[in-house]
Amino acid sequence: MAISEKMKQFSAQSSWIRKMFEEGAKLKIQYGADQVCDFSLGNPDVPPPPQFREILQETARDTTPGQHSYMPNGGLPWVREAIAARMSTEQGVTIDHGDLLMACGAAGALNVVMKALLNPGEEVIVLAPYFVEYGFYIDNHGGSAVVVHTDGEFNLDLPAIAAAITEKTRAIIINSPNNPTGQVYDGAAISALGDLLEEVGNRFGSTIYLISDEPYRKIVFDGCVVPPIFQLVRNSIVLSSFSKDLSLPGERIGYLAVHPQADDKTALLDAMTLATRILGFVNAPAFMQRVVAELQDVSSDTSIYARRRELFCSLLADIGYQFLAPKGAFYLFPKTPIDDDVRFCALLQEEKILAVPGRGFGSPGHMRLAFCTDDQVIARSAAGFKTAFDRARE
Incomplete structure (x- = not known):
């Protein structure tokens, strides 16, 4: 075969x-x-949104030399500045453009994070119900997915998570608003999860990162508010894409950001930048980077x-x-x-x-x-x- x-x-x-x-x-x-x-x-x-077509056409008309050239693996600096400015307001924490990398969608961002974090045999906790591709992304980089079920209303089950953490645990992935349940985890539960990861990490002499996958952040109902992860958990990584809130899934454009005060932030960002290159992404699509930079405050x-x-x-x-x-x-x-x-x-x-x-x-x-x-x-x-x-x- x-x-x-x-x-x-x-x-x-x-x-x-x-x-x-x-x-x-x-x-x-x-x-x-x-x-x-x-x-x-x-x-x-x-x-x-209507602004997308306007910016798309304006960007296409720009004939400045080098618009479609290679760039830093982390993405165009001015694009990252635009996203970092919006995220600073959203997260309640000042984020520098150097804390952020552009990615080929949230899926590309997750693979970059896994490549940077995992040694063979290390573990990442995923919360069921979960997006099935998480298991494949973790396996791509030698890790093992450890499945922990949420409670009867699809909220975080902290005792179950605590029982699943071992010396091999490197991260936990949360997805809120959640695919497939539509659940949004509240700030108190996320803060408690961050405290748990900090406490257990200190016991094991390691850092356990909270990875928040947020492509649905702007699609909420009845005045629901998605909590700011960076304000609640220091050792955290937020990643997202423009697939859902701008209705651009086929364009494969997203980003990831590391908390400005996270442990080993510089080494982690360096590893993620290298991972962007050696995984074959090289950099996120240049044209769409320039387009989404102008659309930070709009959505479908x-x-x-x-x-x-x-x-x-x-x-x-x-x-x-x-x-x-x-x-x-x-x-x-x-x-x-x-x-x-x-x-x-x-x-x-x-x-x-x-x-x-x-x-x-x-x-x-x-x-x-x-x-x-x-x-x-x-x-x-x-x-x-x-x-x-x-x-x-x-």
Whole structure:
């Protein structure tokens, strides 16, 4: 066999999100796209803000020599200054452009962080339900993912996290607003988590970093506020992208920032800069760096997601599904009416509805529904959701 045994194994375990997306493509060919209700992929359909097109065209017209040349691996300094200024306000801590690197999306940023932090066999805690790619990113760099479940309402379970920390623990990844649950961790819980990591790290003579993955920070509902990580946890790394709040997932543009007072900050940033190069990213896309630098205070119209959340929650509640209304992001994570989430998603598929089984996020017995799709698709799905619900309970 030409491919590695590890990749054969990964292929078998690969993302349920993509599997269901591909099943949806087959259904659309068979029945027509207007007959399929596809809630599988978190692919924002809300258009970028109007300012994006204006800046895009203005940037494209700039013929100054060197606009598309190589640059420092960490990104264009003036772009980093723009993002650092916005983050300083957001985080309540003064951030210098040297504390920040541009990245090829949040995924690229996470790989850079893992490359810089991990020795073979070291551990990173991930909190279930979690974005499945975390495990692959950690493995990419010789580490092991240690899965810890959140509590019954998808909040941080500090005793469970404490029990999972060992001498090999190098970091914990949190994702808030969360994919797939939409949960937002409150500031008190994050502060307590930071204290725990500091205390245990001191005991082991090591630093355990809190890594906050925040691409959904600006997509929140009902006045919810996402706490500033840097104000709460000193040994922390915040990373994000413009994929969700500017609706630019295909452009692969993001960034990471290290707390200005983090342990070994300079060495860590140097390692991340080198990792950006040797992982083959070299630098984040030059053109999009210049575009997003001018868009720090704008975002897509998130009121559209708020409207869809209300529509979807009402529809599912009327049928009898059990779920927590998301505080942010654009996902619902209901319990499936039977324990076998894969079987239930197959019942939905028979109704031309695409949902992702919760086991793909480390939490069987649930399903993820992405509501970054037209209101009419959500409304049209009601009959199918009820039929599958009734069949499952027969």
